[in-house]
Amino acid sequence: MKRWSMLGILAAALCALAFLAPPVLAGETMDKIEKTGKIKVGLREDSIPFAFIDPKVGKQVGFSVDMTQLLVENLSKYFGKKIEIEPVTITTKTRIPMIVNGTTDVEMGSTTYTQEREDVVDFSLTFFFSETSFLVAKDSPIKTKADLNGKRLGGARGTTNLKAIEDQAAAGVYKPKEIVTTEGHAQGFLALKTGKIDAYATDRSLLEGLRMKDDKPDAWRTVDFAIAYEPYGYMMRENDSDFRDFVNNTILWAIKTGKFYELYDKWMGPKGMVPIPMSQAYKDYLQLIVYPMDEGWLKKK
C-alpha cells in the first residue's frame, strides 16, 4: 500500500515537471547582451570547416567561428563596450533545444534551414549553400543514386541528411540494406572506415572537411550526385527581431565590406582547409542581398 502512494506522489511530481514551461528569459536578447556584456554562442566541434576543434589550439575554429568574432566586434561597437563570447559546445542533437531553452543566444555553425526548424527557432539569412552527398571509399562502386540500393548508409542523429535518406528510402527512391544512425560526423566517418557502413551522408562541404582531415584524404571520395540541397543559416530564438536583424546585418555588412569573402577564402578558398569553389549563383546571391546596405546600421538608436 505504501509503495503505491509513493508512486502517486512520483506521478504527480512527473506531471508537474512536464507542464513546467522551459525557462523564460526576461527581456530581449539584445538587452541581455548589453546588461551582461556576454553573448552565449552555440558552437559545434565536428563541423569542418564551419566550426570544429583545432587540435593545435584546443578550441573551436572555422568560418562560422570567425563570423562569431565579427558579430561580437559589431556588438561591442554598437553598445560602446566590450562584449565577450561565451562559447557553448553543442551537437546536432542539442543545437535546437539549447536555443529554445535559453542556454545559447545564437547558434553559429552549419545548420540547414528547414520549415520544421523554422517553426521552433528563427533563422538568419542564408549565408551558404550545400547539398547532401555521400562519402565513400575511393574504389567504392557507388557512382549514381541507383547504386545506393542494397548498401548500408549512415547519417548523424538529428541531421537533415539522415532525414533525407530515411524519407527517400521510405518513398522507394532507392532501397538501402540498412540505415545507420551515428552520434556525429566523427563517429560516422569511423563507421565508414571500419566498414560498418558503405557510404556516409552529410553536406558536401562537411564531407570534404572530414576527408581532408583524414590521414589519407585520397582513400576517400565524395560522390558526384546529391540527394538534397541545404541552405545554411544561423539560429536564434523565435520572435526576437532586434537581435535577428543584428545577426543578419553582421552577415550583410561582412559581404558588403568584403570581409565575408576573405573568410570564405581563408577556409574554403583554393588554399583553404576545404576548397569549395563559389558557384556563380551563390556569388550573385551574395551581391544582390547586400545592395541596400550602408554604415548607419551600427549606430545605436
Add this chain to the structure above:
Amino acid sequence: MLSYKFDWGVLWRQPYGEWLLQGLWLTIQIGALAWVIALSLGILFGTLRSVRFLPLRILGSVYVEVFRNIPFLVQLFFWFYAGPMLFGKTLQFKINALSGLNYYVAIVALGLYTASRVGEHVRAGFASIGHGQYEAVLSTGMTPVQMYWHVMIPHALRLIIPPLTTEFLTIFKNSAVAMTIGVAETTFMSYKIDEQTFHGLEATTGAMAIYLVLGMTVVKLMDFIEARFRIPGLMTR
C-alpha cells in the same frame, strides 16, 4: 517571449506511437538477453572469486575489476568500434559488414558489464553463508564443485534476490546507452520523435512512463520469485 505548446498527441499519433512501442520491444530484448549473459557469467565469476584455489580467484577478480571500473559507455564504444579489430584484418571486415551488429554488441557489452556487478553480489551471498555450512557439506563427501553446484550457489542466489532485482532493473535502464551506437531502443525513439516534431518534452515523458511501467513490472516479477524461493526462517521481510 517563449511559449512551448504541448501536444501530447505525438505519443500515439502514427508513426510516433508505433516508434515508441518498437523502442520498448528492443529495450526488453536487449535487457532480457543481456541479463541471461550477466546472470550466468556473474554466477561463474562470483563463484571463482570465492573459491580457495588462488589462480581461479585471481581470474575472477581481474574480470570483475576490469569490467566494473570502466564506464559502460566507454566499454560499449570499445566493443563496437575496436572489438572487431581483435579478430584480425580479414575477419574484422566480415564482422563489421554484419547488419544489426550494434544490436548484438549492445547485448554482449551490457551483459559483460552487468556480470561484474552480479558477480560481486554472488560473492556477498557466499560470504553471508556461515562457515559451518561449507564444512558440513564437505563432510558429506561432496567434491568442491558438487558443493558449489548443489548447495552453495542455490543458497547464495536466494539470499541475494533483493540486490539482483536492482541489477535486473538497472540493465533495462542501462540499455538506453545502446542508442549511442545507433540501436533504436526507447530513448533513441524518443529523441527521434523530438528531432522530427520538436515535441521533446512529450516524447521524453512518454519514454519515462515506458521505463517506469517496465521497471514496476520487473519489480513485481522479482517479488514473485522472491516469495516463491524464500528460505523459511532465513529471510524476514
